[in-house]
Amino acid sequence: MILLDNHQILAAVQRSLQTHILPMLEDDFAKVQVASAMKALQEVCDRLADGDPCDRMNADLMAGARSIVVEHERGSPELCRRLEQLLSSMPENEDARDLNRALGEGLWQLVAAAHDDPAAKGLLKLLYDQALAVYSADGQYIAIEAIASLT
């Protein structure tokens, strides 16, 4: 296996499932499972090529939050001070999902504590935009067969 890189191994598994397993299956539930597995393998292949999307989400959230500090530091000094504090307290070299937990919790505490503050509204919009971006990017990994079996 050392001769092949991760992407080549996963692509071979995908081709095997597509060529040798899927056509042999008669059970509908098994077919849906294989179709879903192929989508999952595709997602892992893409992560190997492009990096973990959670890293990108964290970077986007940090950059967005920094822009909010710049934009609102005069109008919402207290919230911006706490936001800066949060950003500077984020651990480096942390696992992407651990960092996301810390960042998500921290941003949520700021939004929840100051509904009407313009900077909090900006943070909420940033979070909405992120939700939309994640959904748009993840849509390609939905196995249509899986959803069709449920609707």
Next chain:
Amino acid sequence: MSQAPSGPAQRLEKALQSNAKSLRVQSIDSIERLTSGLSSQSYLVEAITADGPATWVMRVEPEFGVIPPYDITREYRLLEDVGRAGLPVPRMLHLGEDASVVGGRFLLMSFIEGEIYRSKDPRIEGDPDLCSSVQEQFVDMLARVHATEQQTLPIYASGPDAARAQVAVCRGRMKRTELIPSPVLRHALDLLEREAPEAQRIGLLHGDYRLPNLMWHEGRISAILDWELAFVGDPLSDLAFTQTVGMGPCSVEGPLADHYSRITGIEVHPKKIIYYKLLEMVKSTIIGLAGAHDLARGGTDLRLLSVATIALSGQAMFGALEGQLEAYLEAES
């Protein structure tokens, strides 16, 4: 010493012969998994009884699931209740409490002949007469569900507390399933808690009322299926659910909502519908979170990956729905 039966069909045969004597089971010939449904696992059971061949549907309480906590006993009792009240549902045949028989507690129910339409079904969309018949029966049956008396599900609250009770259930599920924080979801729950509307009436709600959960035979609804999300609350919650994404011609709005109002006397207030649409999107998002959570702790149904992904669409829509709701609130104040 007699040997324990090994396969699920043999174990089920033995269990039914011992504990469901009225079914007069001689043998279980096959158990075939059905692909539809995500929560409980459903199987088609072919049996030979002293009265002849029989086909039944078996639903098994899963070890993992997207709408915990499961309670197959509750589902069994509710279906008995609503069946007695006259709603078309499968007849309950046996409640199996021994999880070792088929890998979870199970219920056995009658198999109902009929066809199922998808939410957007070309057979309906290409036939205007069929479409209006399906739409009218869809609404009439929903009104019947809402007026049905039952003893199984508790009435937690009325007035604005009816909606708050649902929000509390959502919060509990979110806490159990959130792998990474969902600030947008938490914000939506806070808004829903704050702005809970007064329920004009409290009734039995199906909780997942859509075309794929109805069976049709000779042009009439022959069964309402999948009651595991049923609860008691504001009927407008069920109506709003029909308006969420992908519901096709049976989205109860416009003339269909007017028809519902005429037969029930319940006013379909647009602000309340937006509120409950947001609540329904929150619920579906949490089902998606639960799908990911299930896989993380050992679940094996890979369809949950797609469910987790599609549930993100709910979060992507929160902003627009919250904006609409806030516009109503501002106009009122």
